[in-house]
Amino acid sequence: MGKVEQLMGKKAIVTGGSKGIGKAIARMLVESGADVAICGRTEQAVQAAVAELQATAKGKVFGAVCDITDAASVLKFFALTDDLLGSLDVLVNNAGIGLFRPVAEMTEVDWQRVVDTNLTGVFRCCHAAMQRFRANGKGFIVNISSLAGKNAFAGGAAYNASKFGLNGFSEALMLDHRNENIRVCTVMPGSVSTEFGGGCADWKIQPQDIAEVVRMVLSMPERTMVSAVEMRPSRPSK
Numbered sequence: 001m002g003k004v005e006q007l008m009g010k011k012a013i014v015t016g017g018s019k020g021i022g023k024a025i026a027r028m029l030v031e032s033g034a035d036v037a038i039c040g041r042t043e044q045a046v047q048a049a050v051a052e053l054q055a056t057a058k059g060k061v062f063g064a065v066c067d068i069t070d071a072a073s074v075l076k077f078f079a080l081t082d083d084l085l086g087s088l089d090v091l092v093n094n095a096g097i098g099l100f101r102p103v104a105e106m107t108e109v110d111w112q113r114v115v116d117t118n119l120t121g122v123f124r125c126c127h128a129a130m131q132r133f134r135a136n137g138k139g140f141i142v143n144i145s146s147l148a149g150k151n152a153f154a155g156g157a158a159y160n161a162s163k164f165g166l167n168g169f170s171e172a173l174m175l176d177h178r179n180e181n182i183r184v185c186t187v188m189p190g191s192v193s194t195e196f197g198g199g200c201a202d203w204k205i206q207p208q209d210i211a212e213v214v215r216m217v218l219s220m221p222e223r224t225m226v227s228a229v230e231m232r233p234s235r236p237s238k
Contacts, residue, residue, distance in 0.1 A: 016039070022038065034090070063222070134182075
């Protein structure tokens with residue numbers, strides 16, 4: 001069975017799916033025949049992404065506004081997905097933010113916003129998905145992290161902390177639930193050609209490259225779990 005056939009008919013959620021890496025992953029999934037729910041922070045961005053994805057989709061695609069820093073918003077989005085997709089096979093946690101400044105210039109609000117989105121928000125989504133995966137007897141979580149979760153940099157204290165935490169959380173999540181046929185993979189890209197990644201450039205990783213890695217991870221036989229992937233530009237800017 002080919003990679004596309006293995007994803008046909010799967011039901012997936014992609015958070016932060018209205019742009020960048022998330023939209024590229026959602027596109028890969030719907031073009032492979034999966035039914036996909038995306039969420040983002042604004043109605044306009046979500047609906048524009050849905051319209052774009054529907055143009056080449058082989059599976060269903062819908063979107064809704066969801067603030068993953070709000071527990072009630074997460075539960076509402078997952079309930080909507082239940083109604084429209086019927087079940088859940090895959091969760092891709094991609095939503096994230098970065099505020100970059102020295103610690104002395106960072107407010108507690110800045111810190112909390114980054115950590116609550118990049119780490120606690122992922123926990124909320126995983127917790128909601130886990131109930132559904134246990135009912136189905138299997139599931140797959142892909143957490144889009146960053147090499148910033150292994151390599152600290154000046155000005156990145158909140159972002160680094162959130163991604164170091166996400167890597168640790170993901171590994172523990174995998175160990176907690178691997179014997180329930182729930183697989184977990186952490187994808188850690190370096191510089192990506194998106195607005196979030198500091199702007200577009202040919203030498204950077206492209207969002208579709210990350211989507212291709214996610215396709216590979218999801219298409220592995222159930223006996224095998226790719227638990228972590230590091231990605232770097234082949235020839236970084238000097």
